[in-house]
Amino acid sequence: MFVVLFAVVMGAAHYYLWKRAVRDTTVPGRSRRVGTGVVVALFVLLMAGLLVDAFAWPGYVWLACAFYLAILFGVLEVPRLLLNRATRRKPVAVGGPPEEQPAEVAEPTDPDRRLFIARSLAVVGGVATAGLVGYGATQALGDPVVKRVPVTLGKLDPRLAGYRIAVVSDIHLGPLLGRSHTERIVRMINEQQVDLVAIVGDLVDGTVEELGEAAAPLRDLVSTHGAFFVTGNHEYYSGAEPWLAELDRLDVHPLRNERLRIERAGAAFDLAGVNDVTGANFADGPDFARALDGRDRSDPVVLLAHQPVQVREAAKHGVDLQLSGHTHGGQMFPFHLAVGLQQPVRSGLATIDGTQVYTSNGAGFWGPPVRVGAPPDITLVELHHNFAR
Template identity: 60%
Template sequence: MVLGFAGMMFAVVVVVHYYLWRRLVRATTLPGRTRRVLTWCLVALAVLVPATMIGSRFEVAHFLAWPGFLWLAVMFYLVVFLVVLEIPRAVAAFLIRRSSPAVADKPVPVTVGAPAPPAVEEPPAVPDLVSRRLFLGRATALAAGVGALGTVGYGVRTALGDPVIEPVTVVLPKLDPRLGGLRFAVVSDIHLGPLTGIRHTERIVRMINDLRPDVVAIVGDLVDGTVAELGPLARPLKDLESRYGSFFVTGNHEYFSANGPAEWVEELGQLGVRSLRNERVEIAHGGAVLDLAGVNDLTGGDDGSDLGKALNGRDTSRSSVLLAHQPLQVREAAGFGVDLQLSGHTHGGQMVPFNLVVPFQQPAVSGLSTIDGVQVYVTRGAGFWGPPVRVGAPPEISILELRAP
């Protein structure tokens, strides 16, 4: 399965870079040294993509992360803009061919018996046609390049900037009125890794503390590496402040870590963040009690999600909030009478138009929705994965306030 996925990704990289070569190199240059140099540059960038995807998992190859992931984003948006320009480019190419016949059909008058008129040499039309095609190719490449670089530049600034604070009011039909006003700070997909520094964590902690929440919920994908590599980046989490505590559930990336999620569960415990691993706790507020449950991610295999373990045997007259990394987990949660699920995972698509693809895999992209009778809030996440780029899906920290009808 892994080899099959790797083979598919290799094929995609080859096809994409061949398309870029045709549009950015072949269509903009004549055969010669310039074309050869640009071709080899594109080959090097093609090799950089898998090298970055593999090398980013190893500390010794972290230097590949910035150039590799930035090229991945530029490559993607070059393809997007070039594909959008295909129709106007094809129309322009057709008009160029129509206006540049290869052989002139101008008639030459001839008198019978008179000597043949001297041949009049006309400049061939081919060089003119070639120059027009080069102009078209270069104009298309320039438009795509400016569009891609501008979009990626905007996306980098957004991804590395402050997360947006998203205030949300959630009305739970069964909520005890005494629990009204209970506030959850929800954050996910922080993705501590080779492209983030400790200031990334410090900023998130500071912004959460400024919200003065009752509960902090970290719903998965906190890290992209081991404690040995990234432990120092997580230490600011010890400064999180909330009335009833900070809680964490694993995401799929915790299982990608070389040492698995167990070491992070232990590390977070030492930082004052409790991991809910298919279990629940009671939040007592205003004389009433709320059940807060958390489940492991679906990708955990034998260590994966177990909603029965987390929710069976509880007092169903109480309202319940479930922390589950993937929105998809709501399908099963609906059978356990969950009132509200808090999730992440989708990044809101992170880079348009990926937001249009997410619904094929998850039932919600971002924001508050109702699925199978359960309200689900999906945060876009406070970090990024892969390219340090966010377009159309700014990073966020959400503050949810529960209300009774």
Template identity: 65%
Template sequence: MIFLLLLGVPVALGHLYLWRRLVVDTTRPRSLGRRVGTVAIIGAFLLLMSALVVSRSVSPEQAKFVAWPGFVWLAVLFYLAIALGVAEIPRRILLRRATTAPVPVGAGPGPAEAAEVVPDPSRRLFIARSVAIGSGIAAGGVVGYGMTQALGDPRLLTVPVTLDKLRTSLSGFRIAVVSDIHLGPLLGRSHTERIVRMINEQEADLVAIVGDLVDGTVAELGEAAAPLRDLVSKHGSFFVTGNHEYFSGHEQWIAELDRLGVNPLRNEGLTVAGGIELVGVNDVTGKSYDDAPDFDRAFTGRNRDNPVVLLAHQPVQVSDASSHGVDLQLSGHTHGGQMVPFNFVVPVQQPSVAGLSKVDDTWLYVSRGAGFWGPPVRVGAPPDITMIELRSAG
């Protein structure tokens, strides 16, 4: 309910703004067009709210019928509001000019006592309709492009990272990093199969799935996740929880992934390839589910002469990672902002939006993720699968 309230209020205000600019300003009072437009805006609002509610209360197979149109409309709403907002200044300038010549007012012959500026209704309608059409084309174009990015193949990136402690014999060790797959009403088994195929083609040494695999229970999405059993790498596949796993029954998913051969790391670590300490910690959301991250436990028994690679869903966990001497943290969660301009909002909560950066002595790599949440749209943040190539300093 809190989630729906926080999202529902701005969504309602957004629809009210669109009604004003796209319906009231572009139609004549009491016209059929105004009545139809009003009903359409109300229907769009109800569709979007239904998508938010239904997608969380029924199976993904049922939810997709309202999730697809509802979440696409959410993206259109967002970019329409931006386009109309940007157009406000030129619209007002044009409207001030859209007037007839001053009309004298006053009684009797002689000089006019005052002058009244009378708006030209036809010119005002033309300006409002032109702005509405232009904004609609812009928003539609951005959303259409964003859908091709979100629904297409993730980009395959190669990122070299030099670790001082890495043995020369392990230089070139490759970790396939994928995050935020978000299986659910809009992304299913074929999405998983594509990701598995792309990773396997790279012949990685190790696969790291760093959270937010699913938006639904094992009963609903177990079949969609099943292709993960086909992941192939020299040293295995590993998984840490993201915040969405806790909304989807994390204990059941941990057991299911273990059954599929994807090894969950729950505040624990192991030595791989005879010289790399691989450690995984739970997501910070686990605090509310009696499954909090525990760095002290995770690092118990680790050989500090070896480089430490940490799997942690949220980049913000790098502060704890740095204090525990982690050499490289692999994260996701941010989606790279998913849709511009959200990439400018992410830094309010996270130390990195995407890519490789350094916090104290710890390298931090943040994947943009291979899926999406909400609208099937990515603008300025294409999905990715990353091959982290470890290199020795020697």
């Protein structure tokens, strides 16, 4: 159903692109036939990229181009309309009484001028699209930004002040991102010399058989108290149980609706993790009561949960800080605007129902290898004590 719906939507988008980039810019003949063939071929390439790994790179790059080209052509509809109106020929007045004068109706736009306007705006849209997608590709494929985010927890023992958690999400190993991507992330985390690593879901887009070698560098993560993982929605599409076993083998410890004590210098906090909400469709959903009930509430609890929306349930259980991903920060503007329809936080630190939640942009991408307005990141969350309490 997803493939069918996607094909219908993209088919409509390609028809619109054909109208603006081919039909409006050519006259009937060979050029129009060639242009039509190119648009049809690009649509086929896009669908092939979705279904066949060998076509993933060109298919997903064209998806980003088609997306921005359609948006830009839509924006350019207004100047196109105004320019076409401005170039209409006015009727020529003739001598005689007023009743013999022509009606005040402009003649249609000169065909040559209409063609020139359409071609000019198509070039503008094409150049702008190339610039946006090129810039977005450098953002998506470059090194993630290392963010430093101080978080004050009122219950934190002063002896834990300065405790550093490396948060990384949405690595999305798959047909476009492989072992070198994992090695880069591991290297960047290890350079920070952190106390704990939290991988908050959507590590993979494929099976262990396909991507086990790409994930293998995770065994080289170095931190004081280890690396921990919670499922994202894509783990369930990729085979969650084999991946959880594989990560445990790599010393990345899954937290499946459970918690443990993290201790340093005689002080402690609770680290908990819950499954992603998608797990409910696979008889493996989040269980906040199992993960959080029965703990000492005088100590703070840090919860790993893939989706920021889970913070509302976390707040009911007295969670002090939730670490999440899932949103990609919007990944490609203007998707930023749609994230708020589903999630309470798109990116960064916020407080929801009395619980602080930090949402990472993620270190990878899904679909097009493009990020516009949401660079990939690895975040160092540094815990601080509230001395004013």
